[in-house]
Amino acid sequence: MTKKIIVSNIEIEIKRKKIKNMYLKVSGQDGKVHISAPLRTKDDTIINFATSKIDWIEKQKNKFEKSFIQSNINNVDGEIHYVWGEPYVLKIESGSRTRIDIIDNILLLTAGNDSRTEQYEKILMDWYRMQLKTRLPYLFDKWESIIGVKAKAVTIRNMKSRWGSCNTRDNRISINLQLAKKPVICLEYVIVHELVHLLEASHNAVFKGYMDRFLPEWRLIKKGLIY
Ligand SMILES: [Zn+2]
Numbered sequence: 595m596t597k598k599i600i601v602s603n604i605e606i607e608i609k610r611k612k613i614k615n616m617y618l619k620v621s622g623q624d625g626k627v628h629i630s631a632p633l634r635t636k637d638d639t640i641i642n643f644a645t646s647k648i649d650w651i652e653k654q655k656n657k658f659e660k661s662f663i664q665s666n667i668n669n670v671d672g673e674i675h676y677v678w679g680e681p682y683v684l685k686i687e688s689g690s691r692t693r694i695d696i697i698d699n700i701l702l703l704t705a706g707n708d709s710r711t712e713q714y715e716k717i718l719m720d721w722y723r724m725q726l727k728t729r730l731p732y733l734f735d736k737w738e739s740i741i742g743v744k745a746k747a748v749t750i751r752n753m754k755s756r757w758g759s760c761n762t763r764d765n766r767i768s769i770n771l772q773l774a775k776k777p778v779i780c781l782e783y784v785i786v787h788e789l790v791h792l793l794e795a796s797h798n799a800v801f802k803g804y805m806d807r808f809l810p811e812w813r814l815i816k817k818g819l820i821y
Contacts, residue, residue, distance in 0.1 A: 596608065596609055597609075597610075599637065599640065599641060599644070601641060601644040601645055601648060602645070602648050602652075604627060604648070604651060604652070604655070605626075605627065606627045606628070606629055606644055606651075607626065607627065607628045607629070608628075608629050608631060608640055609628065609629070609630050609631070610630075610631050610632070610633050610634075610635065611630050611631070611632070611633065612632075612633060613630060613631075613632050614632060615632070616629060616630065616631045616632070616635065616640070616643050617629065617630040617631075618643070618644070618647055618650075618651070620651060620654035620655060625655055627644075627651055627655070629643070629644060631643075655755075656754075656755070668711065669684065669686075669703075669711050669714040669715055669718065670684070670686075670711075671684060671685055671686050672684065672685075675701050675718070675775070676775040676776070677696070677701065677722075677725065677774065677775065678725070678774065678775075678776070678777060678778055679775075679776055679777030679778070679780075681699070682696065682699055682700060682701035683699060683700055683701065684701050684703060685700050685701065685702050685703070686703050686705065686714065687702060687703070687704050687705075688704070688705065688706065688707045688709075689704040689705070689706070690706070691704065692704065692705050692706065692709075692717055694717065694718070694721045703717060703718065705717060719752060719771060722771055722772075722774040722775070723750055723771055723774075725774040726750050726769065726771060726773065726774045726781070727750065729778065729781065730748060730750075730769065733781065733782060733785050734748060734785060737782070737785050737786055737789055737808075738789065740808060741786070741789045741790065741792075741793070741804075741808055743765075743789055743792040743793060744765070744792075745765055745766065745767045745788075745789065745792070746764060746765040746766055747765075747766045747767070748766075748767050748768075748769060749766070749767070749768045749769070750768070750769050750770075750771050751768045751769070751770065751771060752770070752771040752772065753768070753770045753771075753772070756770065757769075757770045757772075757773060757780075757784045757819060758770060758773075758784040758785075758787060758788045759788070760788040760789075760791035760792065762791055762792065762795045765792060767785075767788045767789070769781070769784060769785070769788075770784070776818075776819065777818070779815055780815060780818065780819050782809070782815075783809060783812055783815040783816060783819070784819075786805065786808055786809045786812065787805070787812070790804045790805060790808065
């Protein structure tokens with residue numbers, strides 16, 4: 595029997611089994627939190643247990659989120675960087691003007707002699723932001739007319755733990771800058787997901803019904819975003 599509880603905004607799946615002790619696990623595959631408990635354990639006992647371990651749970655979840663959004667990037671020559679799902683080799687050259695060019699499979703970053711690694715990061719992020727900005731208006735127009743809703747404002751943010759968010763009170767949507775590294779279909783999925791929130795705020799069956807209708811392959815795309 596599976597049940598879900600929420601502790602400190604974290605969803606925890608509870609399974610009661612024929613065991614003697616409670617076990618807590620954060621999946622390295624999808625970042626989900628599971629607790630296994632002996633058959634007759636009361637909900638309160640499980641909630642207290644989860645609360646006492648919340649720091650550890652958050653730490654594990656952060657580790658997982660960092661691993662899927664921010665892989666270790668040092669911005670050094672020869673490193674692989676993804677743009678719309680395609681791999682490019684980063685090459686850093688010094689020049690008078692800061693710019694980024696794509697030449698074949700090379701992502702050429704030109705920056706001043708005195709630039710340091712932290713500045714490369716900013717230059718790259720600004721460039722990724724621009725990539726997103728060129729695609730967003732068209733994709734929002736397309737999906738807003740299909741779904742029949744309209745976002746009041748769309749913001750691009752460099753987020754660590756989510757691909758997008760939707761404030762359903764004032765119809766504002768945020769899109770994660772890091773999506774410019776993923777195939778475009780991932781960006782479309784996040785746009786559809788956030789727009790559907792304008793019809794249904796929670797991730798319930800109604801929400802999933804809309805997703806199935808507007809983007810039938812959404813489950814597969816979502817998987818691709820995690821692994
Ligand atoms: Zn959502």
